[in-house]
Amino acid sequence: MIESQLKKVIRDVPDFPKTGIIFKDITPILKDPDLCRDIVEAFAERFSKLEFDAIAGIESRGFLFGLMLANRFNIPFIPIRKKGKLPAETIAQTYDLEYGTATIEIHRDAFTPGTRVLIHDDLLATGGTVEASAKLIQQLGGEVAGFSFIIGLSFLKGEERLTDYSKELVTLAQY
Secondary structure, eight states: OHHHHHHHHOEEEETOSSTTOEEEEOGGGGGOHHHHHHHHHHHHHHTTTOOOSEEEEETTHHHHHHHHHHHHHTOOEEEEEETTOOSSOEEEEEEEETTEEEEEEEETTSSOTTOEEEEEEEEESSSHHHHHHHHHHHHTTOEEEEEEEEEEOGGGOGGGGTTTTOSOEEEEEEO
């Protein structure tokens, strides 16, 4: 049911951010507070038996529902941001993109070693950013408890890059 609700409102934006890409825009979801609550509850149901201590959200759209999920579970939220955006001491992970490289960072004191972290982002495509996030969690001594996404682009096979970190992966709408 949640998948059909999402597919009714997710907007396709052709040729963004570059020619040939069809961008899946989640901003129309944000106009509907009931749907936003339904998304949080759908994740809460699917993760009801999973043990985790914190949720990490990936900049920037991963912050939207990542923070809502952390509040729903009454656990800390950890931002993972683009290089140079976090104010205190960080560690960084560089990864490859189709058109170059990118670097993301996390605060060195984001959590204590042994913390089980659920990683959230709005969309899973090739998995590069999410894999880099998992590496950051592990570098700080954390354990990747699982992954959550609103949208998955299954034809890009991003989930294959994540199974070494956790087999717990929830995607609400597959394309």
